[in-house]
Amino acid sequence: MMDRRTLISIIPLLALVPSVLLLTNSPAQDLPLKPQSVRFAVIGDNGTGEPAEYEVGEQMERARKKVNFDFVVMLGDNIYGGNSAADMKRKFEDPFKPLLDSGVKFYASLGNHDSPNERFYKPFNMNEKRYYSFKKGNAEFFALDSTYMNPEQLDWLTSNLHSSNAEWKICYFHHPLYSDGKFHGPDVDLRARIEPVLKANGVRLVLSGHEHLYERIKPHDGIYYFVEGNSGELRPHGIKASNDMVKGFDSDRGFMVMEIAGDQLYFQAISRKGETIDSGTIERQDKVTQAVQ
Amino acid sequence: MTLRTAVAGLVLAGAACAQGPSENSHPGVNADSLIISDFQKRVADYVQLRKAVESHMPPLKSTASVEKIDQHERELGDEMRLARRSAKQGDVFTTQIAGEFRRLIGFAMHPGGEKIKQSLRHAEPVQLHLKVNDRYPKRVPLQSTPPSLLQNLPMLPQEIEYRVTGPDLVLLDVKANLIVDLIPGVFS
Numbered sequence: 001m002m003d004r005r006t007l008i009s010i011i012p013l014l015a016l017v018p019s020v021l022l023l024t025n026s027p028a029q030d031l032p033l034k035p036q037s038v039r040f041a042v043i044g045d046n047g048t049g050e051p052a053e054y055e056v057g058e059q060m061e062r063a064r065k066k067v068n069f070d071f072v073v074m075l076g077d078n079i080y081g082g083n084s085a086a087d088m089k090r091k092f093e094d095p096f097k098p099l100l101d102s103g104v105k106f107y108a109s110l111g112n113h114d115s116p117n118e119r120f121y122k123p124f125n126m127n128e129k130r131y132y133s134f135k136k137g138n139a140e141f142f143a144l145d146s147t148y149m150n151p152e153q154l155d156w157l158t159s160n161l162h163s164s165n166a167e168w169k170i171c172y173f174h175h176p177l178y179s180d181g182k183f184h185g186p187d188v189d190l191r192a193r194i195e196p197v198l199k200a201n202g203v204r205l206v207l208s209g210h211e212h213l214y215e216r217i218k219p220h221d222g223i224y225y226f227v228e229g230n231s232g233e234l235r236p237h238g239i240k241a242s243n244d245m246v247k248g249f250d251s252d253r254g255f256m257v258m259e260i261a262g263d264q265l266y267f268q269a270i271s272r273k274g275e276t277i278d279s280g281t282i283e284r285q286d287k288v289t290q291a292v293q
Numbered sequence: 294m295t296l297r298t299a300v301a302g303l304v305l306a307g308a309a310c311a312q313g314p315s316e317n318s319h320p321g322v323n324a325d326s327l328i329i330s331d332f333q334k335r336v337a338d339y340v341q342l343r344k345a346v347e348s349h350m351p352p353l354k355s356t357a358s359v360e361k362i363d364q365h366e367r368e369l370g371d372e373m374r375l376a377r378r379s380a381k382q383g384d385v386f387t388t389q390i391a392g393e394f395r396r397l398i399g400f401a402m403h404p405g406g407e408k409i410k411q412s413l414r415h416a417e418p419v420q421l422h423l424k425v426n427d428r429y430p431k432r433v434p435l436q437s438t439p440p441s442l443l444q445n446l447p448m449l450p451q452e453i454e455y456r457v458t459g460p461d462l463v464l465l466d467v468k469a470n471l472i473v474d475l476i477p478g479v480f481s
Contacts, residue, residue: 081431081432082431082432083359083363083431084359085358085359085360085363087359088359112416112434112435112436112437113434113435114435115431115470116435116467117362117366117468117470120353120354120355120362120365121355121356121357121359121362122355122356122357123357126355127355128354128355146437147438148437148438148443148454149437149440149443150438150440150449151443151444151448152448152451154440175416175437184415184416184417185415186415187412187415187416187437188408188411188412189408189409189412189439189440189441189442190412190437190439190440192408192440192441193441193444
């Protein structure tokens with residue numbers, strides 16, 4: 001047993017331990033890193049241009065070296081305030097420069113702080129569309145514009161989800177359908193319109209931001225919901241206690257890494273300091289259904 | 294307007310108007326449909342003008358140059374302002390059309406419109422008093438428009454959209470970042 005004097009003498013040394021070591025010592029899942037799996041990162045509400053966003057970017061680069069993800073999905077509020085060339089540089093291009101230089105692609109969705117004309121900004125890979133989809137391996141991603149979910153977009157989503165033959169259908173958009181955040185909470189009108197479409201078409205995972213915190217919510221009708229809205233902004237102590245929440249984190253910034261390997265999706269939420277906040281595995285819905293049968 | 298055009302317009306308007314007619318009217322051909330048809334004609338006129346103005350500009354394509362995107366937005370907005378320098382509130386939302394919109398919005402919000410109200414409250418409400426031909430301020434977030442509200446309003450061409458700015462409903466030209474028209478106080 002360590003005595004008090006030894007403990008006191010060690011405390012200053014702990015401050016010198018690099019964050020990489022803390023990452024190693026944390027209960028990290030670090031994903032299975034299976035061959036030919038789909039690996040990506042998730043950020044939301046990042047575009048502040050403040051030092052914390054840069055630190056998240058640095059931590060993401062560390063994670064990329066370890067996990068080797070090759071794309072990032074952005075959950076909106078990509079750029080706060082103005083979106084001039086200087087803003088884009090300070091709030092996106094510079095914080096994520098190491099990732100961009102490594103060829104990592106970013107796929108943005110629009111938040112309420114984003115100009116819809118960000119869809120023309122090539123590094124966001126939106127192809128001039130406010131909502132769009134793309135395929136990676138056995139997964140198809142649907143980036144939606146939840147600031148303007150008009151009937152045309154809902155029809156597009158219904159039709160494209162229905163016709164998708166991807167094993168994993170993943171939707172991401174800014175406003176959460178479920179959230180225990182104190183500031184905004186869930187968008188219940190959006191939920192009423194979109195959730196039946198997600199349920200009817202085999203969506204397994206939904207990622208949102210808007211609340212400046214991390215939260216994993218209990219699955220609803222087989223759909224896993226995450227809020228990842230603290231990649232730049234942060235609302236400390238922004239979560240209220242709830243039976244719906246599996247894991248919440250509202251004391252620092254962070255991001256997520258995910259890996260899809262066959263019928264499993266592995267997730268890991270990582271803080272700005274490199275600590276693993278949450279991790280786990282999601283089974284593909286069809287697989288679960290078959291197992292039950 | 295010929296009779297055939299008028300009838301065709303009425304049928305189209307009846308189909309486009311997502312909300313049902315008022316109590317003393319008939320589906321398809323009614324006073325409400327005429328009003329909505331008038332609204333859609335005014336919107337179509339705006340879009341036609343916008344397309345004409347933009348046709349003289351280099352097309353905006355996906356680019357890594359933020360300057361090009363910004364420049365296109367500003368030039369398009371400025372050209373539209375010039376082309377509509379006499380535009381005023383009520384050109385699109387005439388008194389009659391605004392009245393119809395108030396009725397449609399009221400219908401969507403009562404009863405059972407609690408989800409819409411909650412969505413509006415949670416969507417980071419903005420307090421702005423914009424005027425026709427204003428730019429939407431860059432630093433102010435766009436309040437999301439509740440989907441159930443959009444379901445109850447006439448469909449718009451992709452060039453423009455409905456936005457809520459505090460108590461007002463505005464028509465926003467997204468690419469030009471321009472306020473086309475507004476109905477003040479509709480959400481008061």
